[in-house]
Amino acid sequence: MRFIIIILMWFILVVQSAQASDLAREKRLAEQIEELIFDGTVVYLNSGGHKFMNVYMEAETEPVKGVAIILHGRGFHPDWEKVVKPLRIGLTEKGWSTFSMQMPVLDKEAKYFDYVAIMPEAFPRIEVGIDYLKKEGYKKIVLIAHSCSVHMVMAWVDAKRFRDIDAFVGVGMGATDYQQPMAKPMPLDQLSVPVLDIYGAEEYPAVMHGAKVRMDYIQRAGNKKSKQVVVMGADHYFSEKDDELLEEVSEWMQGL
16 A cells, blocks of 8 residues: 555656646735735745745844744745734744744645646755854754645655754644645654644644654654644634744743
């Protein structure tokens, strides 16, 4: 069965190798939200000749502990009201600046397997964002990803390009679509930095079923600050559980 899944994933990658993210949709998303952003400053960075949107917000308290890069879930944007906005604004009240990045998107009907083919497009965006924040003087950088962006980060790690990050937070890690399993476990054992695996007790089955495997891999990496947290009553999008998500993430980051 595992062999069949790997062959299927390989076939999808070959068939979709020419597929690129939907830049037109990304542009529309940016145009729709830019004028509505009142908390933070819009920053455009360049990756492969394409300008992509980011939202930067400085910490509201001193001393500034560092900066959190926040990556949204599948098909959304840097000011998405679920998960992203509560963290990008809330963490500034806890002493962290935030930098919410636009990830590559496809059409609304696209599934996990469709996104596998465009995940490498996320790599230079993450790296450009890191370089920008380092030039701004930040010494401590925490990477926070939700859902599909977790897969993008894990693909970045698997490509041996992980660098200059002091901790990683995965929110809703391992989410896929029906009959679209991951070809292999996430390479969490390759991360020597602290990892927080946080998900809701009412999560998607793939996230719940993969929790033990993820924790096994996190423990193999051997960082004593790594942790797995389940938020009671929370779904994949932490609907009506924004405060609980913020408190769990900020408390863990306090100990970095």
